[in-house]
Amino acid sequence: MKVNINGTIHNVTSSEDTPLLWVIRDELNLTGTKFGCGQAQCGACTVHMDGNPVRSCALPLKLVGEKEIVTIEGMKDKISQAVQKAWVENHVPQCGYCQIGNVMTASALLAETKKPTDTDIDNAMGGHICRCGTYQRIKAAIHQAARELA
Amino acid sequence: MKQLFIICALILSSTAFSQTKVKETKEVKVERVKRSLAHYEEMTKVILHPRCLNCHPGGDRPTQGMDMHAHQMNVQRGPYNDGNVGMRCVTCHQSENNDVAGVPGAPRWLLAPKELAWQGKTKGEICRLLKDAKKTHMNLQELIEHNGEDELVAWGWNPGKGREPAPGTQKEFGELTRKWVETGAECPK
Numbered sequence: 001m002k003v004n005i006n007g008t009i010h011n012v013t014s015s016e017d018t019p020l021l022w023v024i025r026d027e028l029n030l031t032g033t034k035f036g037c038g039q040a041q042c043g044a045c046t047v048h049m050d051g052n053p054v055r056s057c058a059l060p061l062k063l064v065g066e067k068e069i070v071t072i073e074g075m076k077d078k079i080s081q082a083v084q085k086a087w088v089e090n091h092v093p094q095c096g097y098c099q100i101g102n103v104m105t106a107s108a109l110l111a112e113t114k115k116p117t118d119t120d121i122d123n124a125m126g127g128h129i130c131r132c133g134t135y136q137r138i139k140a141a142i143h144q145a146a147r148e149l150a
Numbered sequence: 151m152k153q154l155f156i157i158c159a160l161i162l163s164s165t166a167f168s169q170t171k172v173k174e175t176k177e178v179k180v181e182r183v184k185r186s187l188a189h190y191e192e193m194t195k196v197i198l199h200p201r202c203l204n205c206h207p208g209g210d211r212p213t214q215g216m217d218m219h220a221h222q223m224n225v226q227r228g229p230y231n232d233g234n235v236g237m238r239c240v241t242c243h244q245s246e247n248n249d250v251a252g253v254p255g256a257p258r259w260l261l262a263p264k265e266l267a268w269q270g271k272t273k274g275e276i277c278r279l280l281k282d283a284k285k286t287h288m289n290l291q292e293l294i295e296h297n298g299e300d301e302l303v304a305w306g307w308n309p310g311k312g313r314e315p316a317p318g319t320q321k322e323f324g325e326l327t328r329k330w331v332e333t334g335a336e337c338p339k
Contacts, residue, residue, distance in 0.1 A: 019250075019251070038251060039252050039253065040241075040251055040253045053237075054242075055253075058242060058253045060244075063244050063246070106236075108235065108236050109236040120235075122224060123224065124235055124236025125237075127223040127237055127241065127242070
């Protein structure tokens with residue numbers, strides 16, 4: 001099967017029922033995307049599919065088709081760079097495991113909502129679990145990125 | 151002249167049909183209404199099942215499970231009934247069930263519009279909603295097709311591993327809807 005990851009068409013040999021997460025990590029060695037729960041419950045495995053955040057652990061390869069997938073390794077646009085910079089400057093990560101997924105969704109939020117309110121952020125980020133409890137720093141970093149992009 | 155005759159004949163037959171309907175006897179009407187209400191009562195076994203009610207919430211949050219608890223993860227209706235930016239339905243729900251991950255899915259996964267909220271309403275109130283084309287955006291014939299053939303409605307009977315399906319079959323639900331409409335689409339109080 002063919003799959004478009006980060007702008008490159010890859011021929012992959014995984015079976016069609018394989019979750020996209022394992023195609024990304026095990027077959028293409030793009031290990032930035034993390035496995036958390038395998039049930040779309042935690043958000044750690046989030047990637048973009050045609051610009052929308054999706055949980056790659058619950059997305060079988062057969063449903064990807066020709067849609068464009070972007071992983072954290074492919075997040076090089078102005079918005080995601082601003083998000084990553086704000087993440088560093090706000091010392092958001094503690095253990096860091098969930099942060100890739102958070103950055104993916106935060107970038108998608110700012111792509112559509114230039115000046116998000118706290119409620120916008122809560123609504124967008126509600127699917128991400130951070131066991132270190134960095135939620136307030138995540139919120140601060142999103143606000144900072146929004147200000148710098150304005 | 152021949153065309154005029156045909157038009158007159160059509161008008162006369164239409165009038166006769168209308169008069170036939172008007173002349174429905176009290177006994178016939180009582181029986182028809184009774185049958186229509188019985189069909190609707192059967193329909194409510196589906197309509198009031200959590201598999202259906204969960205996506206017809208009264209507020210801006212979907213519910214989930216047989217106990218209809220609020221959807222996890224602060225999931226919200228959003229401006230187009232498909233969630234908010236960053237947390238749209240398709241973030242987790244794809245076009246088919248994923249029994250390995252335990253995530254349900256179907257084509258066009260989204261909430262019913264707020265004006266079609268069923269949760270918290272009586273059978274009669276829901277019935278009158280179904281007949282309100284301004285809210286359903288479909289006439290009764292289209293409602294029959296929607297109930298009997300729509301692929302998102304179909305998910306109610308194919309909810310994936312570990313979930314109780316809605317009673318009966320979608321075909322039966324569509325047939326009940328058709329019979330309810332044909333008997334006058336009567337609603338309980």
